[in-house]
Amino acid sequence: MKTAERELRTRVQELCAGWDYTPACDSWMSGYDPAFSKELSRRGLLAVTWPEELGGHGGTNLDRLAVTEELLRAGAPVAAHWIGERQIGPSLIRHGGPELQREFCPSLARAECSFALGMSEPESGSDLASVRTTARRDSSGWRLNGRKVWTSGAHVATHLYVLARSSKEDDKHDGLTEFIVDLSSPGVTVTPIVGMDGEHHFNEVLLDDVAVPERWVIGTVGDGWRQIVNQLSFERGGPERFLSMYPLLAAISESGVLDEHGRIALAALAARLAVLRRWARDTARAMDAGDSPVVAAASSKYAGHRFERDVVAFARPWVPHCDENVRALYRQAVFAAPKSGIRGGAAPVMLSIIAKGSR
Missing domain, CATH: 1.10.540.10 (Acyl-CoA dehydrogenase/oxidase, N-terminal domain)
Structure with a gap:
């Protein structure tokens, strides 16, 4: 290092x-x-x-x-x-x-x-190219209409990144444009989505004829898909895709409750973590070289979620023997694990990107 x-x-x-x-x-x-x-x-x-x-x-x-x-x-x-x-x-x-x-x-x-991401929409899931939010030009810039969902942090953010359809084309990947929206603008309504754990960081965001100035277009009008494919390398290839559950893993390893079998299982997870960290370093080096490692980022996200899910499974039998701090971390991990497999793109989407990029 x-x-x-x-x-x-x-x-x-x-x-x-x-x-x-x-x-x-x-x-x-x-x-x-x-x-x-x-x-x-x-x-x-x-x-x-x-x-x-x-x-x-x-x-x-x-x-x-x-x-x-x-x-x-x-x-x-x-x-x-x-x-x-x-x-x-x-x-x-x-x-x-x-x-x-x-x-x-x-x-x-x-x-x-601060920003929230206005990508996902009702009924579109991980298929970002199917977004229905529209953007039309007017005399002062653009008007956005649509609905975004699972918008983390929109209730506290100052701005919203929005992927919208600025023109209708034969190929759904064409005619998409990226915008910045002021979340205090007239026509923006943020509705909380409270999780089963009582936590609130998801939201639904309604855009009702929201005015956006021309200067808040990101990049080239209609070229949003190409831009977002590059952007997702930043989102999917980082260590948050495999280190979100690390506080739980560390707490269990330091708790003193593991027997020999538990220590062997912990060592196996540690080896996988070392590989994921090396993967993240390779992705970072690729970005430093000016590349957009889309396939590597998708691979990292897919493998990272499987690792985090296995961390939760590893911890499960040991948690009853631990103190309340460890139990609290475990509860957080249990509720977070399903979400981590979806946000940024569900597993089938990641596998499709990997398969297409490996041809």
Whole structure:
């Protein structure tokens, strides 16, 4: 490991050790603490890969991987900045014009604004190309109409990324455009979707003739599918796809309740985790080289979910012998595991991408 990576990991560990929070599974979705995100920014631990003129630090994707791995391992409350820093900023840097970059990237890097993802829709599931939300031009820009669902964090975010159909084409992958929407705009209605565990981070978002200025189009009108395929490498290839349950795995391993069979099972999971981490490093290197590792990212997500599901199964027989802190982590993991297999694309979609890309 390079000295720079080691130094970044140490800085994250020091922040987490001194911050008052309860480690949680799936913290990148449910651990919302804007103050923590702002402190990460103040310490130079956000927007690590972005250009300095846009509020970043000019680092590599390997540098960012070092930061995100440590945050996830610690179960830190990172949901306030995660989507914007992981996905929206890189998309703007890759596809957005200079004006759009200057308007949003520095604020994202300071954790002063936050984004939710308006991709999934009722009845469309993981088939993003079937979106029905429409965008039509008017004299002042665009008007968006439609409904988005499973929109994590829309009730607390300032802005919404929206994939919409800007024209009707023979191929459903054509005529799609990416937009930024101010969630305080007239015509936006956010309705909570409360989980079985009583937690609220999912939402349904109704867009009723919502005005969007022309400058808030991301990239090229009608070229949204090509752009989003590249963007999903940022979403699917990161360590959050296999480290969301790590706080539970660590707590069980440190609990002292495992017998010899349990320690053997733990060692097998540790070996799989090492492979997944290497996979994430390879993906980060590919992005540093300017590639869009779509197949590798889909493979990582697919294997990562299977690993997280197996972490929950491994923990199950040992949890009754553990304290309440471990039991709380287990409950979080049980409720999060099914969701982790769907968000970002369900398993059949990932397998289709892998199969097509491997021909």
